[in-house]
Amino acid sequence: MRRTVLFISDGTAITAETFGHSLLTQFSGHEFRQVRLPFVDTVEKAREAADLIDRAAEKDGPKPLVFSTIVDGDIGVALRESNAHVFDMFATFMPQLEEILGTAGSHSVGKAHGISDTHRYEDRMEATNYALAHDDGISTRLENADVILVGVSRSGKTPTCLYMALHFGLKAANYPLTEEDLEKPRLPDFLRKHKRKLYGLTIDAERLAEIRQTRRPDSRYASLKQCRYEVDAAESLLRSEGVSMLSSTRASVEELASRILLELGLDRDHF
Amino acid sequence: MRRTVLFISDGTAITAETFGHSLLTQFSGHEFRQVRLPFVDTVEKAREAADLIDRAAEKDGPKPLVFSTIVDGDIGVALRESNAHVFDMFATFMPQLEEILGTAGSHSVGKAHGISDTHRYEDRMEATNYALAHDDGISTRLENADVILVGVSRSGKTPTCLYMALHFGLKAANYPLTEEDLEKPRLPDFLRKHKRKLYGLTIDAERLAEIRQTRRPDSRYASLKQCRYEVDAAESLLRSEGVSMLSSTRASVEELASRILLELGLDRDHF
Numbered sequence: 001m002r003r004t005v006l007f008i009s010d011g012t013a014i015t016a017e018t019f020g021h022s023l024l025t026q027f028s029g030h031e032f033r034q035v036r037l038p039f040v041d042t043v044e045k046a047r048e049a050a051d052l053i054d055r056a057a058e059k060d061g062p063k064p065l066v067f068s069t070i071v072d073g074d075i076g077v078a079l080r081e082s083n084a085h086v087f088d089m090f091a092t093f094m095p096q097l098e099e100i101l102g103t104a105g106s107h108s109v110g111k112a113h114g115i116s117d118t119h120r121y122e123d124r125m126e127a128t129n130y131a132l133a134h135d136d137g138i139s140t141r142l143e144n145a146d147v148i149l150v151g152v153s154r155s156g157k158t159p160t161c162l163y164m165a166l167h168f169g170l171k172a173a174n175y176p177l178t179e180e181d182l183e184k185p186r187l188p189d190f191l192r193k194h195k196r197k198l199y200g201l202t203i204d205a206e207r208l209a210e211i212r213q214t215r216r217p218d219s220r221y222a223s224l225k226q227c228r229y230e231v232d233a234a235e236s237l238l239r240s241e242g243v244s245m246l247s248s249t250r251a252s253v254e255e256l257a258s259r260i261l262l263e264l265g266l267d268r269d270h271f
Numbered sequence: 272m273r274r275t276v277l278f279i280s281d282g283t284a285i286t287a288e289t290f291g292h293s294l295l296t297q298f299s300g301h302e303f304r305q306v307r308l309p310f311v312d313t314v315e316k317a318r319e320a321a322d323l324i325d326r327a328a329e330k331d332g333p334k335p336l337v338f339s340t341i342v343d344g345d346i347g348v349a350l351r352e353s354n355a356h357v358f359d360m361f362a363t364f365m366p367q368l369e370e371i372l373g374t375a376g377s378h379s380v381g382k383a384h385g386i387s388d389t390h391r392y393e394d395r396m397e398a399t400n401y402a403l404a405h406d407d408g409i410s411t412r413l414e415n416a417d418v419i420l421v422g423v424s425r426s427g428k429t430p431t432c433l434y435m436a437l438h439f440g441l442k443a444a445n446y447p448l449t450e451e452d453l454e455k456p457r458l459p460d461f462l463r464k465h466k467r468k469l470y471g472l473t474i475d476a477e478r479l480a481e482i483r484q485t486r487r488p489d490s491r492y493a494s495l496k497q498c499r500y501e502v503d504a505a506e507s508l509l510r511s512e513g514v515s516m517l518s519s520t521r522a523s524v525e526e527l528a529s530r531i532l533l534e535l536g537l538d539r540d541h542f
Contacts, residue, residue: 012529014438015293022286022340022383023364026376038529065371069293085371087364093294100336100356105297112293113525121523128430135403159399162433166524167285252392253437254384258283258309 002031004056004064006084008049010075011110013038019089020067032065040070041109046078053082071107120169127165127172134173135161140190142173147264148194149174150187150238151201152230153221154211156248156256160201163253170266182233187241199260200238200245205231207249273302275327275335277355279320281346282381284309290360291338303336311341312380317349324353342378391440398436398443405444406432411461413444418535419465420445421458421509422472423501424492425482427519427527431472434524441537453504458512470531471509471516476502478520 005024007017013036024032033056040049056064064084070076071090080086094105115121133139135158142148147164149157153176161172175191191198203211205228212222220226238245244263246256260266276295278288284307295303304327311320327335335355341347342361351357365376386392404410406429413419418435420428424447432443446462462469474482476499483493491497509516515534517527531537 012525014525014529015289018286018289018383019360022360023368023376025382025387026342026361026365026378027368027372027374028377029374030372036529036532038533063371065368071297085367087368089290089293090297092363093358094297096356097294097298097336097358100334101298101301103298103300105294106299107297110526111296112289113523113529115521115523116296125430125524128433132406132429158403159396159437162399163437166430166434166437250386252384252386253396254283254285255381258285258307258384261307262309 001062002033002060003062004035004053004060005032006035006037006049006053006056006064006066006068008037008040008066008068008070008079010041010070010072011038012113013069015089015112016067016069019069020065020087023067023087033060040075040079041072043074043078046070046075050079050082053084057083069112071105071109071111073107123169124166127169128162130171131161131165131173134171137175139173140175140188142190142194142197144171145173145194145197146170146266147172147199147260148191148197149199149201149260150177150191150243151203152177152208152227152234154208154215155201155203156253157201160248160253160256160260164257164261168257168261168266170261177230177234177237179230182230182237184237185240187237187243192241195241195243197264198241198243199264200234200243201256202231202235202238202245202247204247204249272333273304273331274333275306275324275331276303277306277308277320277324277327277335277337277339279308279311279337279339279341279350281312281341281343282309283384284340286360286383287338287340290340291336291358294338294358304331311346311350312343314345314349317341317346321350321353324355328354340383342376342380342382344378394440395437398440399433401442402432402436402444405442408446410444411446411459413461413465413468415442416444416465416468417441417537418443418470418531419462419468420470420472420531421448421462421514422474423448423479423498423505425479425486426472426474427524428472431519431524431527431531435528435532439528439532439537441532448501448505448508450501453501453508456508456511458508458514463512466512466514468535469512469514470535471505471514472527473502473506473509473516473518475518475520 009016066086157174164172208227280287337357428445435443479498
């Protein structure tokens with residue numbers, strides 16, 4: 001039995017989606033058809049959304065679930081007239097928060113993922129440019145880096161750096177350890193001199209071979225033997241240099257990024 | 272008067288941060304010191320967090336605000352013993368959701384930003400690799416693209432593509448319109464044949480000149496005259512080809528990405 005779930009907002013619906021998704025991941029064995037409805041910013045659009053919800057309710061049987069972040073009262077009311085269970089983040093928490101802070105919220109639309117905080121937004125864009133210009137060892141001038149990820153090719157460095165830049169506004173560089181690097185007893189000097197910014201990424205050799213196989217099928221690069229050699233050598237090298245490491249085998253880029261920020265002490269007051 | 276705000280979770284705290292941040296953006300004129308506390312996944316760590324909160328309360332005067340997403344009951348209890356206003360997403364919504372769905376939630380930690388949905392996670396990583404390999408016109412083989420952004424250099428195409436890839440798992444390519452392209456009456460053929468995937472990004476010439484100025488100071492490339500010429504020519508070209516456009520001048524990558532997904536019909540059932 002399928003149930004429709006809608007993420008509805010007057011802005012991007014990214015908060016609404018994050019909100020609903022985090023709750024739904026706690027329920028397995030249900031079939032959810034998930035629909036995003038961003039930019040529902042007029043009462044008329046809310047009525048259209050309510051019609052869509054009512055049709056889904058009729059078709060599915062079980063009432064749809066709506067996770068919404070609607071700041072405007074009238075839009076919220078129009079939405080709640082639909083045949084759905086509506087969970088609204090603002091309607092639930094704003095009254096209490098207004099009471100605690102002793103002021104009324106602005107109830108203005110589309111703030112959460114806009115560029116109202118221009119400075120912070122520009123930091124994120126600058127960090128994204130930095131990550132691209134310092135990806136994959138392109139540049140070894142790492143003076144301005146907040147963090148430098150080190151690991152063998154395809155261990156997950158690039159997407160983790162891009163996430164750290166886009167989401168947290170951190171200048172994240174990365175350097176792939178080559179076979180030449182792995183034969184030496186120490187890390188290259190341009191890395192050693194930034195040791196407190198270094199963080200290692202490792203990965204199970206089996207998983208690495210799978211990933212490399214899709215990239216260069218049946219190559220020496222993708223062979224399990226080569227992957228085992230590189231992973232073992234990289235882990236030894238990083239351990240001997242006292243560089244902390246995480247494995248990307250079973251961790252998402254979000255988990256890796258959050259953990260690295262926490263351990264390098266980069267996670268506080270960066271807002 | 273400063274007030275400490277904490278985003279606390281047993282996982283990455285990304286949901287908790289999104290949750291609290293979206294509510295706080297409704298209140299201006301308050302000074303918030305914001306602290307992320309991810310991976311609070313034992314009662315002991317929750318007690319440490321509670322101590323930190325109590326010390327902040329003593330120092331600040333006003334009680335701290337805590338936005339949390341804690342699935343474990345005992346950890347939540349330990350946290351609520353602190354001297355703070357605690358807003359917990361799970362404690363608030365899970366009981367009602369469990370009743371509606373007729374099953375108990377798993378109350379297992381760190382689901383929201385993990386890789387429990389392996390297939391979707393791999394799509395996102397593959398899309399990120401795709402975006403990098405099809406950034407800035409590197410490749411004109413665009414058969415597999417879900418969306419192709421077109422616009423003048425530095426109009427915001429790259430970060431928007433990276434966001435669409437990392438967040439939505441969409442294969443997003445982008446192509447910068449060169450002066451040579453702008454002198455022609457039509458878009459290049461390798462773009463024209465994918466017209467229904469094309470989306471234009473534009474930007475105010477003044478803002479573009481500012482951005483280019485930081486990149487290549489006092490160049491012809493960064494001059495207001497050149498920026499005006501390029502923006503006008505690009506807008507005419509895209510309009511004459513019937514390609515929709517958005518301006519990145521006052522829109523964030525999140526807003527651009529969400530709007531483009533909606534307009535190209537890419538936003539439904541991609542989960």
